[in-house]
Amino acid sequence: MSVGAGRALASLRAATGRATTAVGRRAARLLALGGVAAVLGASVAVLYGVVVVTGDPGTFSLVVAGAALAGTLAARLVRPRTATLLALAVGGLGGHLYLRSLPSGVEFLAVLVPMLGDAAALLSGLSILRIVNADLWALSAVPVPVFLSWYLALRRRYVAASAVAGTALGVLALTGDATTAETLAGAVGATVAAAVGDCDRRGERLGNADGVVVVIAAMLVTTLFVGALPGAFGSALPGGGDDGSTIESSLLYAGDSLAVAGSIDLSPERRYVVEAEEPAYWRVGTYDRYTGEGWVRSGSTRGYDGRLAGPPGESRTLEQTYTAASSIATLPAARRPTRIGDVPVPVRVTDGGSFEPASPLQPGESYRVDSEIPTGRPEEFRAAGTDYPESVETRYTQLPSDTPDRVAERTARLTANAENPYDTARVLEYWFRTEYEYSLDVDRPRGNVADGFLFGMESGYCVYFATTMVTMLRTQGIPARFAVGYTPGEAVADDEWIVRGYNSHAWAEVYLPGHGWIEFDPTPPTPREATERAVLGDDDSQGATTGTETVDSTDVAGGEAADTPTPGVGGTGDVGVDPVAAADRRADGDDRSLLPSVPLPGREAVGVALVAALVFLTARRRGLGRRVYRAVWLRRLPRGDPGDVVVGAYRRAVYLEERRGEEMCPSETPRGFLDGDERLERIAERYERARYGGGVDATAAAGARSDLADLLAERSRVPWRREPPEEGSR
Numbered sequence: 084m085s086v087g088a089g090r091a092l093a094s095l096r097a098a099t100g101r102a103t104t105a106v107g108r109r110a111a112r113l114l115a116l117g118g119v120a121a122v123l124g125a126s127v128a129v130l131y132g133v134v135v136v137t138g139d140p141g142t143f144s145l146v147v148a149g150a151a152l153a154g155t156l157a158a159r160l161v162r163p164r165t166a167t168l169l170a171l172a173v174g175g176l177g178g179h180l181y182l183r184s185l186p187s188g189v190e191f192l193a194v195l196v197p198m199l200g201d202a203a204a205l206l207s208g209l210s211i212l213r214i215v216n217a218d219l220w221a222l223s224a225v226p227v228p229v230f231l232s233w234y235l236a237l238r239r240r241y242v243a244a245s246a247v248a249g250t251a252l253g254v255l256a257l258t259g260d261a262t263t264a265e266t267l268a269g270a271v272g273a274t275v276a277a278a279v280g281d282c283d284r285r286g287e288r289l290g291n292a293d294g295v296v297v298v299i300a301a302m303l304v305t306t307l308f309v310g311a312l313p314g315a316f317g318s319a320l321p322g323g324g325d326d327g328s329t330i331e332s333s334l335l336y337a338g339d340s341l342a343v344a345g346s347i348d349l350s351p352e353r354r355y356v357v358e359a360e361e362p363a364y365w366r367v368g369t370y371d372r373y374t375g376e377g378w379v380r381s382g383s384t385r386g387y388d389g390r391l392a393g394p395p396g397e398s399r400t401l402e403q404t405y406t407a408a409s410s411i412a413t414l415p416a417a418r419r420p421t422r423i424g425d426v427p428v429p430v431r432v433t434d435g436g437s438f439e440p441a442s443p444l445q446p447g448e449s450y451r452v453d454s455e456i457p458t459g460r461p462e463e464f465r466a467a468g469t470d471y472p473e474s475v476e477t478r479y480t481q482l483p484s485d486t487p488d489r490v491a492e493r494t495a496r497l498t499a500n501a502e503n504p505y506d507t508a509r510v511l512e513y514w515f516r517t518e519y520e521y522s523l524d525v526d527r528p529r530g531n532v533a534d535g536f537l538f539g540m541e542s543g544y545c546v547y548f549a550t551t552m553v554t555m556l557r558t559q560g561i562p563a564r565f566a567v568g569y570t571p572g573e574a575v576a577d578d579e580w581i582v583r584g585y586n587s588h589a590w591a592e593v594y595l596p597g598h599g600w601i602e603f604d605p606t607p608p609t610p611r612e613a614t615e616r617a618v619l620g621d622d623d624s625q626g627a628t629t630g631t632e633t634v635d636s637t638d639v640a641g642g643e644a645a646d647t648p649t650p651g652v653g654g655t656g657d658v659g660v661d662p663v664a665a666a667d668r669r670a671d672g673d674d675r676s677l678l679p680s681v682p683l684p685g686r687e688a689v690g691v692a693l694v695a696a697l698v699f700l701t702a703r704r705r706g707l708g709r710r711v712y713r714a715v716w717l718r719r720l721p722r723g724d725p726g727d728v729v730v731g732a733y734r735r736a737v738y739l740e741e742r743r744g745e746e747m748c749p750s751e752t753p754r755g756f757l758d759g760d761e762r763l764e765r766i767a768e769r770y771e772r773a774r775y776g777g778g779v780d781a782t783a784a785a786g787a788r789s790d791l792a793d794l795l796a797e798r799s800r801v802p803w804r805r806e807p808p809e810e811g812s813r
Contacts, residue, residue, distance in 0.1 A: 112239075115280035119236040121272025123248040125265040126228060129255045130221040133211050136374045136483045138218025143225070150226040154233035163238065170231040177223025184219045211260050212372055212379045213339060215434075215478070224251075241280025245273035341370060341567070342377035343546050345527035350584030353408035354569070355415065357580045359401060362571035363456070364602060365415035365582065369435035369592065370565040373554060375483040375531045378565050382434035391421045391436060393455035394599035396463075403452045407444040408581075414438035415568055415582075417454040418592075419599060426450040435564070459598050464505040467595040471562055475594055479562035482554065487534045491558035504561045508593045508603050511552050515605035519543065548605040549589040562594040566602070718795060725784035726773045732787040733770035736763055739798060762790035 127147055134143040150173075157166050214220050228251040235244035252269040255261040261269075357365060370378035401417050414423065414430065416438060423430060427448045429441040444450075497514055501507040520542035528535025533554035536547045549565055556563040567589050572582035592600040717735055722728060736757055737747060747756045753770050757763035769787050773779045 111279050115239075115241045115276050116236055118272040118274070118276030118279065119232060119241060119244045119248065122245055122252060122269040122276070123229065123232050125261070125269035125272070126248055126252040126255055127225060129252070129261045129265055130211075130225050133221050133260065134218050135485055136212060136217075136372065137481065138221070138484070140484055143218075143222060146222055147225055147229055150229035151233050154230045155237060157230070158234050158237035163235070163240070166231065166234045170227050170234075173230065174223075174227045177226060181216065181219050181223045184216050210258055210340065210379065211255075212374065213381050213383075215381050217372075217381070236276070239280065241276040245276045249273045339380045340377060341379075341546075341565075343527060343532045343550060346524045347544065349523070352584045353581060354411055354584060354586075355408055355572075355582040356406045357415075357572065357582055358404040358406075358578055359417070359580075360578055361401065362574070362580060363401065363417035363454075364566075364568055364570060364588070364590065365403075365405075365572075366418050366437065366566055366568035367413045367415050368433060368437040368439075368567055370567070371435070371478055371481070373482060373533075373550070373557075373565070375485065375533075377532070378550070380433065380435070381478075384431040384433050384439060387423065387430040387432050387438070389422075391419075391432065393421050394419050394457050395596075396598040397458045398455035399458050401454045401456050403454065404449060405452070406449040407446055410443045410445055412440060412443040414440050414444075414450065414452075416452040417456065418602070419456075420452050420454045422453040424451045457598050457601065459595075461505070464595055464598060464601065465503045467503070467505065467597050469504060469560075470596050471594065472596075475562050476560075479564050479594060480557045480560055482557050483531070486531060486554070486558070490531075490534055490537060490554060493537065494555040494558050497555075498559065504556075504559075504593065505595060505601075507559060507561060508552075508556060508563075508591070508601075511555055512591075512603045512605045515548050515552060516607045519548070519607060521607045545589040545606045548607075549591050552591045552603065552605040556591070556593060564592050564594075564600070566590050566592045725779045725781050728784035729766075729769045729773040729779050729787045732766050732791040733757075735791055736766045736794065739794060760794075762794055766790050 131140060131143060131147075134140050154166075157169065161169070211217050211220065228248050232244040232248040235241075235247065249269060252261060252266065256266045355365070368380065370380050372379040372381045398419075403417060405415060414426070414437075416423070419436060420438065423438055426440070427444065427450070431439045431441070433439060438452075494511070498507045498510045501510050519540075521544065522542035523544050525540065525543050525547070528539055532547065533551040536543055536551045537555075540547070553563040553565050567587070569582045569586040570588045572580040572586050574580055588604075588606075590602055590604040590606070592602055595601055717738065733753065740757065740763070741747070745756070753767040754764060757767040766787050769779055769783050772783070
């Protein structure tokens with residue numbers, strides 16, 4: 084080969100190497116940016132889901148896009164300190180706008196203190212959906228992490244970018260709003276961004292980040308293992324395994340959220356003995372925010388201060404005494420409760436005017452309640468009009484933005500002849516009672532429950548009827564809410580009722596100006612007496628031997644209510660029993676017991692992975708791993724073959740000199756570099772004999788070890804700055 088051809092070949096190889104390196108570096112940058120985008124996208128997706136339920140996702144998307152664009156421009160124009168100040172300013176502006184969205188006339192400190200309390204509650208598991216203005220909260224919160232994390236990523240500060248976005252996702256994981264998949268995606272993305280980002284910052288090829296694969300694999304395995312541990316990061320609900328997603332379990336544990344389930348079973352267990360002059364629905368709580376898959380009670384609770392306001396219209400007082408028949412964490416009361424007394428535990432009041440005990444009532448404990456029952460007549464309800472308070476209209480006409488239009492269209496057709504909200508509610512109540520069957524054995528529809536029940540089901544139980552009726556009313560701009568509690572129960576005297584688990588019920592309440600909340604029950608009447616006899620019969624035959632107080636659900640349709648009728652203020656006096664107890668639900672309608680039991684990680688377990696990723700990012704950013712390696716490598720004196728011992732001592736001696744600021748030239752000999760100290764000179768001389776001479780013996784190796792030990796003892800400060808040389812160098 085000619086000299087010219089050789090040079091051309093060498094040039095081609097060099098160009099190929101440079102191109103390969105450039106491609107590798109570009110791939111590293113793209114992958115690092117993708118990692119940041121993954122963790123940022125996970126947190127944005129969570130907030131987007133909140134806004135879909137509570138507000139306008141279009142506006143939210145514009146805010147996110149604007150924040151990302153601002154971060155892109157700022158990465159070219161401003162320094163990190165300026166960008167941080169801009170982010171803080173945006174956050175302050177968002178907080179100001181959120182404060183302005185709160186009711187007027189509220190003092191700043193009176194708002195600030197609850198806000199700080201809500202912030203602490205969020206970190207302990209309070210869902211963002213419980214915040215009254217959750218959509219505005221999300222809009223004010225999202226710009227800061229989007230702007231700052233994307234700005235830092237474009238400035239090649241991948242660890243800091245992942246930390247910002249990861250912190251936002253971590254908060255959402257703690258609130259329970261982030262799903263397992265979202266949290267895990269964020270954890271993996273943050274780890275990839277940190278590991279691959281180092282290659283981009285140092286100008287290395289992507290292949291040098293192979294270690295990140297090991298880290299990600301370890302994270303995934305650890306997450307799955309922790310999530311599979313029995314009772315990991317959680318405790319069972321008191322009372323035996325209820326999952327809290329049906330009405331009965333919601334009543335028992337006073338939950339702030341309720342997920343619509345599939346098939347359910349019944350429980351004949353006694354809950355209360357109620358003494359009152361007349362029967363009523365014994366309400367436990369109300370839910371205002373519909374998510375499409377269930378209900379959330381937004382707002383906060385406050386301490387009971389002696390008396391609550393009654394309804395705006397005419398009413399009569401109903402005195403009630405409740406005696407707990409089992410350990411239960413609810414305080415039922417007929418609407419609308421104004422006073423509670425003789426309660427053995429502290430009491431708090433929800434925004435909906437219901438009571439919550441600080442701890443469960445024990446069997447035999449009792450309390451008294453005074454309630455104001457509206458006495459308006461149907462003609463007065465029809466004349467109530469639509470002049471709703473703004474706070475009521477905004478809060479109780481909310482629907483998820485993805486609610487299908489056909490729900491509103493069918494509602495409008497069904498109620499076309501109704502001339503007022505009261506008649507609209509009456510029409511829907513009657514339509515449900517006559518057009519649908521009642522059954523406890525149902526398959527939960529996928530997606531929006533109200534839409535699925537309205538267009539894809541022919542039967543259901545109270546949760547489905549009440550959810551769908553409230554949704555339909557809201558599509559017409561009529562404030563309505565979802566209520567849970569108990570039907571009157573079994574009358575054992577003129578003024579005494581035994582309330583059991585199968586009396587659990589859900590119904591709709593409609594707000595009428597001048598009268599307040601009025602009950603409507605769309606659930607069809609059922610052969611309640613037969614159902615009770617069946618349940619009680621099974622209880623009598625099995626309770627003594629098994630102690631079990633549940634029976635399988637069966638289909639029931641049509642018939643007359645055989646138990647105590649409840650006065651139907653909304654329009655009907657027939658009240659169907661609706662037993663709803665939490666047991667062995669099939670959320671999607673299939674038998675999950677037939678599927679293999681594969682433990683999947685929960686949010687808490689994935690949260691651990693996210694925290695581990697953030698710890699890994701911080702440690703990598705600060706070089707903790709390299710520091711520990713340096714200290715161990717330097718002080719772990721070489722052993723083994725005499726030649727290896729001498730070579731190891733020489734490399735450590737060179738590192739000690741380089742740490743002091745010396746730099747060894749390529750043309751410099753070992754003895755030329757390690758001079759000025761007899762111990763260094765002896766190590767260099769033995770190194771040259773080991774590498775280029777006839778070798779060294781054990782005595783020379785021991786001498787090199789001894790000289791190195793003296794040098795380390797003299798220079799005792801651990802080196803934290805420079806990377807030690809690889810064992811194969813020099």
